[in-house]
Amino acid sequence: MRLEELTSLIMAQAKAKGFGTKPNDIDVAEKIALIHSEISEAYEAFRHQNIKGKDGFEEELGDAVQRILHLCGALGVDIEEVILKKLNSNKNRQWDWDKMNEGKS
Ligand SMILES: [Mg+2]
Numbered sequence: 001m002r003l004e005e006l007t008s009l010i011m012a013q014a015k016a017k018g019f020g021t022k023p024n025d026i027d028v029a030e031k032i033a034l035i036h037s038e039i040s041e042a043y044e045a046f047r048h049q050n051i052k053g054k055d056g057f058e059e060e061l062g063d064a065v066q067r068i069l070h071l072c073g074a075l076g077v078d079i080e081e082v083i084l085k086k087l088n089s090n091k092n093r094q095w096d097w098d099k100m101n102e103g104k105s
Helices: 003-017 028-047 057-075 079-090
Strands: none
Touching: 003 057, 003 079, 028 057, 057 079
């Protein structure tokens, strides 16, 4: 299933459940905060090694992606196109890993 199809399913459910489906129906800042809250829930689940259970890491990542796709659907963002464009622009990008505090623990 492509992201476009998944977004269509999410938007159909949003409509059925009374969530916003158009830019004027939603508070973008609130939606971003809710995406962030799902990421925080994923972090907490991972900390407690609840990976596959209810409210587990995988479920919370799914919640976050659903919320992102809902936001994209409401705003008309073609997220597949955006991701592919970014992947392409990153092909020749260089990272200076010595200056980054990422992936080290
Ligand atoms: Mg959640």
